Amino acid sequence: xRKGALLIISAPSGAGKTTICRKLLARRKDLKYxxxxxxxxxxxxxxxxxxxxxxxxxxxxxxxxxGELLEWAMVHDEYYGTPRHFIEDQTKKGLNVIMAIxxxxxxxxxxxxxxxxxVFVLPPSMDELKARLAGxxxxxxxxxxxxxNSRGELAAAKDxxxxxxxxxxxKAVDQISCILTAETLKTSRxxxxxxxxxxx
Numbered sequence: 665x666r667k668g669a670l671l672i673i674s675a676p677s678g679a680g681k682t683t684i685c686r687k688l689l690a691r692r693k694d695l696k697y698x699x700x701x702x703x704x705x706x707x708x709x710x711x712x713x714x715x716x717x718x719x720x721x722x723x724x725x726x727x728x729x730x731g732e733l734l735e736w737a738m739v740h741d742e743y744y745g746t747p748r749h750f751i752e753d754q755t756k757k758g759l760n761v762i763m764a765i766x767x768x769x770x771x772x773x774x775x776x777x778x779x780x781x782x783v784f785v786l787p788p789s790m791d792e793l794k795a796r797l798a799g800x801x802x803x804x805x806x807x808x809x810x811x812x813n814s815r816g817e818l819a820a821a822k823d824x825x826x827x828x829x830x831x832x833x834x835k836a837v838d839q840i841s842c843i844l845t846a847e848t849l850k851t852s853r854x855x856x857x858x859x860x861x862x863x864x
Contacts, residue, residue, distance in 0.1 A: 666758055666848060666853045666854050666855070667755060667758065667853045667854075667855075668754055668755030668756070668757065668758050668759045668760050668761060669755070669760045669761075669779070669780075669781055669844065669847055669848050669853060670751060670755060670760075670761050670763070670773070670777055670779070670780040670781065671695075671760060671761065671762045671763070671780075671781045671783065671840075671844055671847075672762075672763050672765060672770045672773060672774075672780055672781065672782050672783065673685055673762065673763065673764045673765075673783050673785060673840070674764075674765060674766060674767055674769075674770045674782070674783070674784050674785070674817070674820075674824070675764075675784065675785035675786070675787075675817075675830075676787065676793060676810070676813075676814035676817045676818060677740075677810040677811075677813075677814065678787065678793050678810070678814075679785045679786065679787040679793060679830055680785060680787075680830040680833065680836070681764045681785050682764055683833065684785060684830065684833070684836055684837055684840060685697060685762055685764050687833070687834075687837040688762060688837055688840060688841060688844075689762065691837070691841060692760075692841065692844070694759060694760050694848075695759070695760050695761075695762050695844070696750075696754050696759050696760070696761050696762070697761075697762055697763075698746060698747070698750055698751055698761050698762065698763045699713065699714065699715070699716060699717060699747070699750075700716055700717070700744055700745060700746055700747075700763070700764075700765060701716065701717040701719050701724060701727065701733070701736075701743075701744070701745045701746075701747065702716045702717070702718060702719070702742055702743060702744045702745075703718075703719055703720065703721050703724050703742045703743040703744075704716075704718075704740075704742040704744075705718070706718055717747070719743075721743065724736075724743045724745065727745065728745070731748070732747060732748055732749070733745040733746060733747060733748060734746040734747070734748040734751060734773060734776065735765075735769045735772035735773050735776070736769070737766060737768035737769050737772065739766045739768065739769075739813075740809055740810060740813060741809075744765065744766060744769065745769075746763060746765065746769060746773070751763075760844060760848060766817070767816075767817050767820040770782055770824075771820075771823065779852065779853075781825055781826075781843065781844065781847050782823075782824040782825045782826070783824060783825065783826045783827075783828060783840055783843060784820070784821040784824040784826070784827050784828070785827075785828050785829075785830050785836065786818070786821065786827060786828070786829045786830065787829075787830060788829060788830070788831040790814075793811070793814060794811060826840075826843050828840055828843075
């Protein structure tokens with residue numbers, strides 16, 4: 665049995681990482697989505713347990729203290745974190761897990777799981793990123809903060825394994841799916857016993 669892979673997608677807000685994850689999940693049955701925890705308020709249409717686990721700050725801090733989060737960080741003045749048990753259970757079963765998380769979280773997971781596959785999604789241009797953020801229903805000050813933070817996030821792209829430009833959604837999804845397929849075929853993810861020829 666192959667070990668399941670951990671695929672991490674990061675991008676500046678508005679670059680399309682959530683949409684890309686949704687498309688990949690619809691396409692690939694070997695892929696499971698890791699739902700993150702956050703203290704930010706739900707956007708219209710977001711559901712607890714599906715898009716995020718929406719927690720208050722006290723509960724989030726309790727989960728940190730109990731060691732229930734694989735990683736956590738403060739992003740845009742809100743806490744975000746990754747539940748540990750789901751990822752460990754799924755990868756042990758040979759399933760791949762996809763996560764859409766920020767740069768800080770990705771680097772934290774890379775330190776604990778060096779085999780994690782890190783993909784950074786770039787917007788076609790800063791003008792396009794501004795237009796996408798402006799089309800959201802977030803408050804003006806939230807959009808301004810995310811746009812300001814995007815410059816630092818873009819600088820971190822060089823620390824990722826792969827960079828994909830989301831100038832055409834289906835093309836970006838195709839490219840990331842190909843990356844995942846190639847990575848899961850690596851000999852390092854195969855049970856060593858499968859590499860030993862059976863004796864006649």
